[in-house]
Amino acid sequence: MQLVRQAPVEERPLRQVGIPRPEPGPDELRIKVKACGLCHTDLHEVEGDLELPKLPLVPGHEIIGFVDRLGEGVSGPAAGTRVGVPWLYSTCGKCRYCRSGRENLCEDIRFTGYSVDGGYAEYVVVPAGFCYPVPDRFSHTEAAPLMCAGVIGYRALGVAGVRDSGVQGFKSADGTGPPLEPSDPRPLEPFRLGLYGFGASAHICLQVAKHWNWQTAVFTRAQRHKNLAHELGADWVGEADDEPPWKLDSSIIFAPAGELVPKALGHLDKGGTLAHAGIHSSPIPGFDYDLIYQERTFRSVANSTRQDVIDLLALADEIPLRTTVEEFPLEQANEALLKVKHSHTRAAAVLTVG
Numbered sequence: 001m002q003l004v005r006q007a008p009v010e011e012r013p014l015r016q017v018g019i020p021r022p023e024p025g026p027d028e029l030r031i032k033v034k035a036c037g038l039c040h041t042d043l044h045e046v047e048g049d050l051e052l053p054k055l056p057l058v059p060g061h062e063i064i065g066f067v068d069r070l071g072e073g074v075s076g077p078a079a080g081t082r083v084g085v086p087w088l089y090s091t092c093g094k095c096r097y098c099r100s101g102r103e104n105l106c107e108d109i110r111f112t113g114y115s116v117d118g119g120y121a122e123y124v125v126v127p128a129g130f131c132y133p134v135p136d137r138f139s140h141t142e143a144a145p146l147m148c149a150g151v152i153g154y155r156a157l158g159v160a161g162v163r164d165s166g167v168q169g170f171k172s173a174d175g176t177g178p179p180l181e182p183s184d185p186r187p188l189e190p191f192r193l194g195l196y197g198f199g200a201s202a203h204i205c206l207q208v209a210k211h212w213n214w215q216t217a218v219f220t221r222a223q224r225h226k227n228l229a230h231e232l233g234a235d236w237v238g239e240a241d242d243e244p245p246w247k248l249d250s251s252i253i254f255a256p257a258g259e260l261v262p263k264a265l266g267h268l269d270k271g272g273t274l275a276h277a278g279i280h281s282s283p284i285p286g287f288d289y290d291l292i293y294q295e296r297t298f299r300s301v302a303n304s305t306r307q308d309v310i311d312l313l314a315l316a317d318e319i320p321l322r323t324t325v326e327e328f329p330l331e332q333a334n335e336a337l338l339k340v341k342h343s344h345t346r347a348a349a350v351l352t353v354g
Contacts, residue, residue: 001120001333001351004056006048009341012334013046014059014120022117022125024071029128031083036119037062037144037200037325038336038349040256041087044280045114046337053115060119060351061087061112062147064140067131074128083131085119086147086309087111090127104155104303111303120333122353132309135317145323145348146316147309149200152277153252154312156301157205160250160275162193162214190215194248196240196264197255198225199340200348201277204321205252206232211319217244217267219260222343228324243267252277252301258284261298262291270294277301325350 007013024030042059044050063085067077077083091098091106098106112118112126134143191214195202198220209216210233217236218229229237236244240263247269253260256278262285264274271294278301292298315321324347328336336349 002056002058009337014333016331021123024125026072028071028125029067030069030125031065032068033065033119033353035064035140035144036060036351038340039148041279049280058117058121059113062144063119064143082134084134084147085126085131086151104305141325141327141350142323144350145200150204151304151309151312153201153205155304155308156252156275156277159299159301161273162250192248194251196253196260198229201254203347207321224346256281258282262287265291268296273297275299275301327352
């Protein structure tokens with residue numbers, strides 16, 4: 001399903017076409033795609049919110065498939081191995097960001113389904129070092145959202161300063177000092193996380209937070225998303241204009257809505273951090289300094305590293321995560337993106353291929 005011209009998804013800008021089967025070059029491998037998740041980034045690409053480095057383009061960066069052919073110099077993964085391919089397609093490995101463990105900010109970074117053709121197709125070629133074995137417990141469609149929704153959500157937890165917070169998700173009641181050890185005599189109170197927008201990423205983040213025993217507040221408008229948040233164990237569910245029953249230690253915005261930023265900052269406790277996990281957002285309105293005073297922090301989330309993918313897949317297998325997906329055949333990519341645009345999917349949408 002190829003994009004030739006950016007346009008509103010209502011105009012069905014993706015076209016089913018036949019293109020030559022890609023051949024892997026040196027240090028590359030070819031993957032026979034079985035499933036590809038749909039992401040809000042795909043929607044931004046299709047509708048023109050993001051300037052594209054190439055057209056025509058095959059979108060898609062939540063890819064699950066089997067290694068089909070190895071290029072020159074590639075020793076593994078072996079043909080027949082099931083792997084996942086995320087947004088991060090390749091990095092230079094030499095710039096100051098790559099050398100300091102921040103390859104997500106690489107000076108010569110490339111992205112799957114953006115810089116190169118992606119997974120809305122039967123085959124895709126990727127660098128051998130940028131695909132990952134997928135735990136057997138997940139079906140193709142269940143695994144697909146993990147490759148971006150899961151990975152970006154996991155990175156957002158780190159950017160929000162909470163990924164490694166506390167023993168069993170608890171902090172000291174006075175908020176001071178390092179995370180409590182089990183023998184610490186100070187009273188325990190749970191770490192409190194807010195999630196704004198409850199789609200593919202947030203429904204995975206919520207499960208991670210509950211696994212770590214955090215208290216969670218979900219802010220979403222759609223009743224189907226509220227119902228799913230309750231089912232997955234959210235401690236409180238409301239809308240962005242509602243006041244949660246407690247101040248939040250950290251929050252993550254997943255919706256591409258800049259107007260949520262002042263509201264989310266207003267729900268933060270002193271010293272709290274707000275992370276925005278979108279690659280694109282509507283304008284952020286001005287707000288009073290009081291919203292960030294008392295050492296509150298507002299940060300963006302940019303891409304991910306290979307280690308993020310490895311860590312998330314291991315954690316997904318450990319919990320185990322349960323992704324909620326709605327499946328569509330490849331040729332219905334336009335219809336699926338339209339449902340994503342209007343929040344008509346319960347959580348994640350996935351294309352089935354072959």
